[in-house]
Amino acid sequence: MKVTRIAYSTRLNPGKYAALAEQARRLGQVRSEVWQRYGSITGVGSGLRDRQVRDRWLADGTHLRFGVLANAWKETVRDAMADIAANLASAKVEVRRAITRRTNDPVERKRMFTALKADQWAIDPFLARQMRKHWKRGRNRTHDQIVVRADQYNSVTDARGRLWLAVPGLERRKTVKIPLSSTIAPTGTLRLILRGGRVEVHYQVDASEMRSSQRPCGQRAVGVDKGYTEVLTDSEGTHHGTRLGQLLSSESDRLKERNRRRAKLRSIANNAALRGDHAKAHRIAVNNLGTVKRDRQAARHRARVRTEIFTAVHRVVDKAATVVAEDLARRFAGRKKLGKNVNRRLAAWTKGVTAEALTNVSERRGSALVHVNAAYTSQTCHRCGRLGRRDGDRLHCSPCGVVWQADVNAAINILQRAGDPDIALHTPHYTVRQILQDRTDRHRTRLPVQDSSPATIRAESEPSEPLKNEQLVGSRN
Incomplete structure (x- = not known):
């Protein structure tokens, strides 16, 4: 099992960041070209693979338009084609459900499932119609990422113990050296994400090598119920992750007040622009309506929430050989209308992160995760079985x-x-x-x-x- 780790740049030279940003912008044009040509029903239905796309671009000279090194645009093509394949797989999930609803004949179902899996759905009218319905033509919105192959970079530690990562630039044999805050050198294929003057280096490691994976799981079977004020409550009466509700509520209230002030400033800037005072509108936009600080605050909040959730799940697995939980991937529709504040807080609820943590931690530590139907479990008395x-x-x-x-x-x-x-x-x-x-x-x-x-x-x-x-x-x- 692989897990993603992130290393951050520290005190990066603005000139280096500008060079990386220009390279990411050009690679974003590569992604846009891939989505434009192959991100539709016709493009996906052609069954092309990333290597075939690269060979075509080399033959017709398309790669010359981007002004980046060969390894950079080839890795970007591979990454973009993988994104298109993921979108296609998501559409096929909905088509499979449509097939199940359409017929109960096992032979007909098998025929359509086989055609869908083999990408031969274009010749079947029903499958083609369903694919057109569920496959939404995508477009590239990624212009801040660089994918670096494992053999295209190197790392070195200087005399002061600081780790430097050297990645290819826009010119051959000229690298951009990035100082990292980590002391552990990244391995494998890297994904560089540029955000607010800082570079995030994403890479994958083997989960079995992580310290938390060496912790043994418990010996009991434990049921868990998700919550808002706490991450999980187990069947033995213990509440885990009791700070979650406070984190979510305080962040929701902070965002409400911040967005109110930003909306007021935006209104002032718009009125100034209507009066012809464009200098004032520009000053407000530059000094008061930026996104760098906002994005960093959001990233810190997400990190705190993930830490709270994963810590709570680890504590459950410490006592459980089998964890029984409801299927958090299902959507629930409530009939009761709630107020704006409650809806805003529930919109930030992190049941997806909780589901990810349960699956991830259980698999890494050898605990079995069992999903059950949770309908009416919170309204039924566990002793007599009657609805309360x-x-x-x-x-x-x-x-x-x-x-x-x-x-x-x-x-x-x-x-x-x-x-x-x-x-x-x-x-x-x-x-x-x-x-x-x-x-x-x-x-x-x-x-x-x-x-x-x-x-x-x-x-x-x-x-x-x-x-x-x-x-x-x-x-x-």
């Missing part, structure tokens, strides 16, 4: 006469859902609700239990185990 009333972080269960801590209750339900024979990962939520109601009706009428879900077995056969204080909020007896 959710009120903030509390779940009121009338039959039990107990108020549970909602996140801990949901984590226990998620752990039990892993062994539920009736509720699969992709079972629709309305079917899940009907299953839960049927179980409740059978318990109420004392009919024989016809399923083997963990919740119903424990409720029928044995009393519940003593609960921790964090799980039991209060009793209503």
